[in-house]
Amino acid sequence: MVKPSVDAPFWKHLSCFILFTLVLSWRQWRGLVLQTASHATLKRPTFSAAGDIAENGRQMSLHEHPHPALLSNQRLTAVLPVSNVSIHQIADILAPLLDPGTAVREVILLAPASLHRILSDKLRQELTKHEGQDHPEIGVKTWDDDISPSVFRLLRASPWTLVMRHDGLLGVDKQTRSILVGEIIDWSLPYGPRGIPLPPNGTHPANIVDWVHLPRSQPDLALYIEPPFVIRLDTLSNLNPLPSTWKHFSEQIALCNPWNASGLLVGRHGPPEISPSPLSLATNVPQASSIQTNVSRNVPATTPPAVLPHQRLRFDVLLSEKQDVQNLAPFLCGLLSRGHTIRVLVVDTNLQFSFNPIKRKTRLVMEGGCSVDFFTINQYMRRREIFRSIGDDGNYGLASHVVITLKSHNFAGFLLDTFRFADNIIVEVPQQDLAYCDWMASLTLQQWKNWHKPRIDISVITRDRPNSLARLLGSLSAARYFGDSIDLRLNVEQDCDFETLKISQTYSWPHGSFFLHHRIVHGGLLPAIVESWYPRNNDTYGLLLEDDVELSPLFYAWVKMAILKYRYDSPIDQSPNLFGVSLYQQKHVELRPEGRIPFNARSLFSSQGLPFPSTPYLSQVPCSWGAVYFPEHWSLFHDYLLLRFSESWLSMGDTVVPHVRSNNWLRSWKKFFIELAYLKGYVMLYPNYENYLSLSTNHLEYGSHVRSRTKEKQDLFEVPLLPLPRNDDDADAMGKPTRLLELPDMNLPRYRDLPILNLTASLTTEDDLMQAQDRRRAQLCALHWQRNNTTTPSLSGPGSSGNVHDSIRNFICGDAD
Structure with a gap:
């Protein structure tokens, strides 16, 4: 008999343990397969024994992943x-998708059959604004449910899709929108801003924080993702059936990649909409109470979003000393943060006819971590030698888009010519203005190309307030004009006092031509204003100033920034209804029948749930306390006054605009411009800086319209002026930014994103303004033809000349030009 081994119990226990482990593993595997099959069958990557991904036969580490490429030629379909609810905002929702330069080539609208007719009418109206532009194709499909993953069954033919909820990209900041609708990121997971990030101990691609395609915010892998996001549809090629919720969708996507991620959170990402806006519907999402985000839509951005790759520009900057670079630092850092390329050259003018190259390189580090490198060069070097000496010889033949240099500085004659190309723009800025150029970093290439086109004419109206006039002229002299030539016209009333005339005759204006107009017949305030400026062409703009106004030294920067944006940038940001730019920020509502009441635009916008209460806005009220008027509209105003004063249409006592206080202003030019604005649906751009900070203020001096001047009244009108930034006396101190870019995303908004206020400061829409003016014009037209004993509008009528009837037809009875 063989004696049993002493090791038998050990092997017996080990066999039981192995069998138990195999059974447990089989049950876990079976459960996972059944769970997955209940939702879909997905392709999974294969793994090596070391846990690496096998792609196309090559082992790839979990921590290795190349930067995703940008697909500039791929078609993006937006769903x-x-x-x-959302149909009433369809124009605003569609706006970012119709912008030129996006990757969107098709927009599919999913609507219940009951909305098709209304939707078609609104689309027809919206697309007329884009005539002649290359906009995406728009199709409408019947869909009765909320957006869910089942929508993908409609999109099998489209390789890349942007999936959105009812509110589209409303509330998504500009930077994140540029990621979603710009060049497509070639990434296997869906990417968008809303979701829940994976826990920090999860596995991530090692270089994810360096992906330059995803500016500003660090991209995060997502535990859960929901619309809006972009997805490559072949990721879902084996989904059958499609999941019913975004939660199940996220779970299945997570099974298909080594990071167990459902997507990539990009831009200013945050938690999903657990408490949805009125335009979005509740969805089945995981709890995200522990997710924190430091992004607030109510707080202006402190760093501008990067521009799209095709919008990045190259700048050459020619300066004379290190202090120039320090003063220009806010502008240079603004360019770098937006993704532009700069080459800063300090030209040594102390060398006389020496061709020895200088290779000194200096780096300045600014607040916030921005660093600027500049090279000191010899002014007598040719461009090729300059590029070779700074180690940039490879870009010698590459022209910059914009050259910034010093105005009236004694560089060698040919130096600037070596940087001048046929298509680039030369902008010469006075040395004393360099510290206040930060706002220029927001300009687009189209705006730079038109830098020299607009001309601002300043017209001052005065009579018998010499101290007020001196204060206004002093603020004009102290303002910064950034090298532009400005013509000034000083209009003095016939019965002015001696001191006012003396100030007018001795004033010196160094920025352009100066013209003194002293009336020989008393005109009064209305003709003094109306006849103070006549546009020369449609590129001249009139800044009209009564002498009780005082200006911020940065008023011209605000005016030029606004005009370049809304008159010379993309056609989609230009509107024939915009008649001017106010320097003054409204502090009260003056046209309500019950009298003036305090007004705060930021408080109004915040209470109405606007995403950016700090945004500039549009108002129908013309500003008389410092404003620029556009040439076409001011010329039309002259024509309107000719018609109005002729009384061939209405008597002077008749009401044009119902229920406003200006009907009682008998001698005010502003009353008649309000009529014109109301009848044409015109609006003016207003600033909206913190604490009523403005580019002009009104000191409420005694005059034609001011009989009493109490402290309470003054406080109602006076606003603080935007000052120049206080720079340190330290020679090594960097320039500080102005506050001009305290705007949403540090840019002037698109025209269609600007809130609109009617004459009584209530939020409205452009459509509502046009409907109101159509109704009123129809009433006034009927009244006119009734008084002329005819019921059919024509180009002539009893007792009236054809010219008068032409004017009436144009202003009242016909369509606006």
């Missing part, structure tokens, strides 16, 4: 559901 947007339309509801009974």
Whole structure:
């Protein structure tokens, strides 16, 4: 008999343990397969024994992943559901998708059959604004449900899709929108801003924080993702059936990649909409109470979003000393933060006819971590030698888009010519203005190309307030004009006092031509204003100033920034209804029948849930306390006054605009411009800086319209002026930014994103303004033809000349030009 081994119990226990482990593993594997099969069958990557991914036969580490490429030629289809609520904002929702330069080539609107007719009418109206532009194709499909993953069954033919909820990209900041609708990121997971990030101990691609395609915010892998996001549809090629919720969608996507991620959170990402806006519907999402985000839509951005790759520009900057670079630092850092390329050259003018190259390189580090490198060069070097000496010889033949240099500085004659190309722009800025150029970093190439086109004419109206006139002229002299030539006209009333005339005759204006107009017949305030400026062409703009106004030294920067944006940038940001730019920020509502009441635009916008209460806005009220008027509209105003004063249409006592206080202003030019604005649906751009900070203020001096001047009244009108930034006396101190870019995303908004206020400061829409003016014009037209004993508008009528009837037809009875 063989004696049992003493090791038998050990092997017996080990066999039981192995069998138990195999059974447990089999049950876990079986459960996972059944769970996955209940939702879909997905392709999974294969793994080596070391846990690496096998792609195309090559082992790839979990921590290795190349930068995703940008697909500039791929077609992006945008999918947007339309509801009974969102249809009323369809123009605003579609706006970012119709912008030129996006990757969107098709927009599919999903709407219930009951909304098709209304939707078609609104689309027809919206697309007329884009005539002649290359906009995406728009199609409408019947869809009765909320947006869910089942929508993908409609999109099998489209390789890349932007999926949105009813509110589209409303509330998504500009930077994140540029990621979603710009060049497509070639990444296997869906990417968008809303979701829940993976826990920090998860596995991530090692270089994810360096992906330059995803500016500003660090991209995060997502535990859960929901619309809006971009997805490559072949990721879902084996999904059958499609998941019913975004939660199940996220779970299945997570099974298909080594990071167990459902997507990539990009831009200013945050938690999903657990408490949805009125335009979005509740969805089945995981709890995200522990997710924190430091992004607030109510706080202006402190760093501008990067521009799209095709919008990045090259700048050459020619300066004379290190202090120039320090003063210009806010502008240079603004360019770098937006993704532009700069080459800063300090030209040594102390060398006389020496061709020895200088290779000194200096780096300045600014607040916030921005660093600027500049090279000191010899002014007698040719461009090729300059590029070779700074180690940039490879870019010698590459022209910069914009050259910034010093105005009236004694560089060698040919130096600037070596940087001058046929298509680039030369902008010469006075040395004393360099510290206040930060706002220029927001300009687009189109705006730079038109830098020299607009001309601002300043017209001052005065009579018998010499101290007020001196204060206004002093603020004009102290302002910064950034090298532009400005013509000034000083209009003095016939019965002015001696001191006012003396100030007018001895004033010196160094920025352009100066013209003194002293009336020989008393005209009064209305003709003094109306006849103070006549546009020369449609590129001249009139800044009209009564002498009780005082200006900020940065008023011209605000005016030029606004005019370049809304008159010379993309056609989609230009509107024939915009008649001017106010320097003054409204502090009260003056046209309500019950009298003036305090007004705060930021408080109004915040209470109405606007995403950026700090945004500039549009108002129908013309500003008389410092404003620039556009040439076409001011010329039309002259024509309107000719018609109005002729009384061939209405008597002077008749009401044009119902229910406003200006009907009682008998001698005010502003009353008649309000009529014109109301009848044409015109609006003016207003600033909206913190604490009423403005580019002009009104000191409420005694005059034609001011009989009493109490402290309470003054406080109602006077606003603080935007000052120049206080720079340190230290020679090594960097320039500080102005506050001009305290705007949403540090840029002037698109025209269609600007809130609109009617004459009584209530939020409205452009459509509502046009409907109101159509109704009133129809009433006034009927009244006119009734008084002329005819019921059919024509180009002539009893007792009236054809010219008068032409004017009436144009202003009242016909369509606006």
